[in-house]
Each structure stands twice: as C-alpha cells, then as structure tokens.
Amino acid sequence: MSIMDLTEKMYDEVIQNNDLLLIDFWQPYSPLCVNMLASLKEIVEEMKVPIRVAAVNCVENTQIAIRLGVTTTPTLLLLQNGVPIKEVVGFQSKDEIKKLLGQID
Numbered sequence: 001m002s003i004m005d006l007t008e009k010m011y012d013e014v015i016q017n018n019d020l021l022l023i024d025f026w027q028p029y030s031p032l033c034v035n036m037l038a039s040l041k042e043i044v045e046e047m048k049v050p051i052r053v054a055a056v057n058c059v060e061n062t063q064i065a066i067r068l069g070v071t072t073t074p075t076l077l078l079l080q081n082g083v084p085i086k087e088v089v090g091f092q093s094k095d096e097i098k099k100l101l102g103q104i105d
Contacts, residue, residue, distance in 0.1 A: 003041055006054035008063050015082040020051040020104065025065055025075040027058050032091040033074040039094040043101065050104055051078075076100065 006014055006023060015021065024040055026033035037055055044053050058065045058073055068077060068084060076097070078086040088100060 003037075003044055004052065004054040006056045006061070006064065008061050011064055011067075014052075014054065015079065018052045018079075019081055021079045022051055022053045022101075022104075023064075023068075023077045023079065024053070024055045025058050025070045025073050025077065026055060027073045029059070030073060036074045036091055036097075039092075040097055043094060043097055047098070047101065049101055078104070 003024070004014070024037055026037050028034065040053065040055075043049070056064050058070070065071075068079075070077060070087075072089050074089075074091060076088040076092065077084055086100075092100070
C-alpha cells in the first residue's frame with residue numbers, strides 16, 4: 001500500500017470511505033517534515049499497515065489543516081469515522097511511527 005496525497009478536492013470522499021485514516025501533515029520546506037514523510041513511506045511499504053495512510057501538503061492544502069485544527073507541522077493525526085482520536089505533534093523517528101502504527105487495531 002502507498003501513501004495517498006490528500007487534497008482539498010478529494011477530502012470529503014476519502015473521509016467518508018475510510019473508517020480509520022492516518023494523516024501526515026507536512027510542509028515541503030521543512031527538512032523534519034520531509035524526513036518524517038520519507039520514513040512513513042518506507043514503513044507503509046515494509047509493514048502491513050492496518051489502515052489507510054495519507055499525506056497533506058499544508059502549503060497546497062491549508063484548508064484541510066484548518067478544518068482539523070492542525071497548527072504545527074509535522075503532525076500525525078488519526079481519524080476514526082472522520083473524527084480525530086489521536087494527534088502526535090512534532091518529528092517522530094521511524095521507530096516511534098512504527099510504535100504508533102502497532103497500537104492501531
């Protein structure tokens with residue numbers, strides 16, 4: 001499975017069609033964001049991730065971040081039926097991301 005690039009145009013449809021969704025909010029100008037997204041992509045390709053994973057470029061899709069109350073990047077936000085249930089703010093190492101994904105059933 002790969003990481004979906006989530007845009008404002010497709011947001012409502014993606015939210016409606018995924019019971020659990022992990023979103024990585026990132027900015028292309030932030031080395032921490034870029035490195036964390038690369039780690040997340042590697043993990044998704046290596047592991048059998050039990051949920052859909054998406055990435056939101058906050059420079060191009062600010063309305064998604066505003067809609068979900070995300071004010072800092074990088075941020076990982078776990079949604080269940082469109083409602084945020086877990087938020088992790090700041091850079092996360094590959095091991096920390098794996099640990100987070102391991103907690104999701």
